[in-house]
Amino acid sequence: MKTIVSHNRYQRQIQLKEIGQEGQDKIAQAKVLVIGAGGLGCPALQYLAAAGVGKIGVVDFDVVEMSNLQRQVLYAVDDIGQSKAIMASKKLNLLNPEITIDIYNLQITNENALEILENYDIIIDGSDNFATRYLINDACVLLNKPLIYxxxxxxxxxxxxxxxxxxxxxIKTNYRDLFPKPPSLDSAISCNDVGVFGVIPGIIGTMQATEALKIITGVGKPLANKIISYNAxxxxxxxxxxxANANQSFDFPKSKAAFLDYNYQCFCNSNSVNESLSVEEFDSLRKQEKITIIDVREKGELPVVDGFTFILIPLSEFENRVLTISTQNRIVVFCKSGQRSAKAVKILKEKFPNCSAYSLAGGIDEWKIKNLKNR
Amino acid sequence: MDINLLAFGIIAEITGKSAWKMAGIKDTNELINNLETQFPALSTTSFSIAVNRKVIQDNIIFNENDTIALLPPFSGG
Structure with a gap:
């Protein structure tokens, strides 16, 4: 009975002579990991699940926010505050209960990356920061897995x-052949800072799913050793x-042990002159002395912070309000991921060259993760 | 000798244009120096360079009518 149901479900793609039942069987046996269930991950996941990819892993540690709904099309208003990995898997299960969805409600790190990636044939990168992008790239090179960026x-x-x-x-190439060095924090802008037209991740995420299905079925020519830039x-x-860049081996962790020791946050911040504090340094500093803590996220951004007192000066208003900040105490600035706070520290240092100001590395997301672990 | 320039993302924003021609530029090093003088913000911006669609890392001497594309990394997802 199940076969008949399945056949009906996939009839339109089995009809394609390039795919047929043989191609459909390959899709059913395929294992694809999608890292980041955000703007890129949502459409990629939907099409992979719809096509019948037998095993799909969803990695995301974030929760759904109102500002995600403009482009992260798997989620609804009722999902706000819920885990993206869990909500995405629920929606995908409704769409196609015949496949297996693995939920990874966590942040991908050196410690867990190799163990997780090992279980899949193809990795899709839908992450939203450079440190994670270099980490996923290096893990894929070490494990010899195709990475759809x-x-x-x-x-x-x-x-x-x-x-x-x-x-x-x-010939094989990777992210480090295209961008050997990560950008400095000043030029590393993200969607949080400058925005994104909602359909763009829809188009690119759908193209990522397309390439995955092409690799799985062997149909057509995959976009290997190429990158396409689309302008809407x-x-x-x-x-x-x-x-392939012969000079790139310098920075690359060549073994699994070297990968485990590699500090991706540091590698991606190394071009920056800004000073930053780790979560541990921040927590011990605020317990030792009176410091001024500034949140530079925009009003209403999640997560809500309740472990310490802080003042809110959104980055968009920061330049206008910087002179109102007292520099008597040491200052620690935070945002969601550490990129905007680094910019705010730069502005502070321009106005008050002698002030003692730091950016919280990894942002409040990192702080929450570390503090949940230690609780 | 004319070359064609294409700029993407933040590079197009800094230069204020996404396609234009330049004359009298001999190689990629000279091109970068020239662009950084015209647009100082480029010196702190990272980007990859492709000559006739091929991404290059070392200095390349241009030929008449080569197309040089400037591609910055994006991190958004």
Whole structure:
């Protein structure tokens, strides 16, 4: 009975002579991990589940916020405050109960990455920061897994496949061949800072699912060793061919042990002159002395912080209000992930060159994770 | 000798244009110096360079009508 049901469910793609029952069987046996159930992850997950990918892993430690709904199309108003990994898996189960969904309600780190990635054939990167992108890339190189990369900003998106050998030349390239060095914090802008047109991650995430299904079924030519840049305003696509960079081995962790020791936060902040504090340093500092803590997130952003007192000066108002800040005590600035707070520290140091100001590395998300663990 | 420039993302915002022509530029090093002088914000912005769609890391001498694309990394997801 189940076979008949399945056959009906997948009839339209089995009808494609390039896929057929053989291709559908390959899809049913495939294991795909989607890291980040956000703007890119939601559409990628929906199409992979709909197509019948047998095992799908969903990694996300975040909760649904109102500001996500404009582009993260798996979620509804009722889901606000709930875990994205859990809510996404519930929605995907309703869409296709015939497949297995693995839930990873956690942040991907050096310690857990290899163990998790090992269980899947294809990895989809839908993360939202450079440290995680380099971490996923390196893990995929070490484990020899194809990585379908996607990234978005404003009206533009990028998609490409790393670590998949070209069928003819057998050449493989990765993220470090394209961008050997992470950008400085000043130029590392994210959707939180500058916004994103909601359909962009929809388009790029759907293209990531497309490439995954092409690799699984062997249909067509996967986007290996290439990256496409899409611009919605011009409705234009431009493709780049990535060449293996002989000089890149310098920074790359060459063994699993080196990978475990690699500090991705530090690697991605190393071009910055800003000073930052780890969660542990911050917690011990605020217990030792009276410090001024400033939240530079916009009004109403989650999570709500209740472990200490702070003042709220959204980054958008920071320059105008910076002179009202007392620099008598040491200052620690935080935001969601540590990028905006680093900018705020820069502004503070411009106005008060001698002030003692720090940015909370990893932001309040990192603080919450560490403090939940220790509770 | 003319070359064609294409800029993406933040690079297009800094330069204020996404496609234009430049003359008298011999290689990628000279191009970067020239662009950073014109647009100082580029010196603190990271981007990759592709010559005729191929991403390059080392200095490349240009030929007439080459297309040079400037692609910054994005992190949004």
């Amino acid at each position: 996607g990234a978005v900003l404003r009206f533009e998106g990028q998609i490409g496949i790393f670590n998949l050998a070209d069928k003819i030349t057998n 305003l011009e409705n234009s696509f431009y493709d780049f061919e990535i060449i």
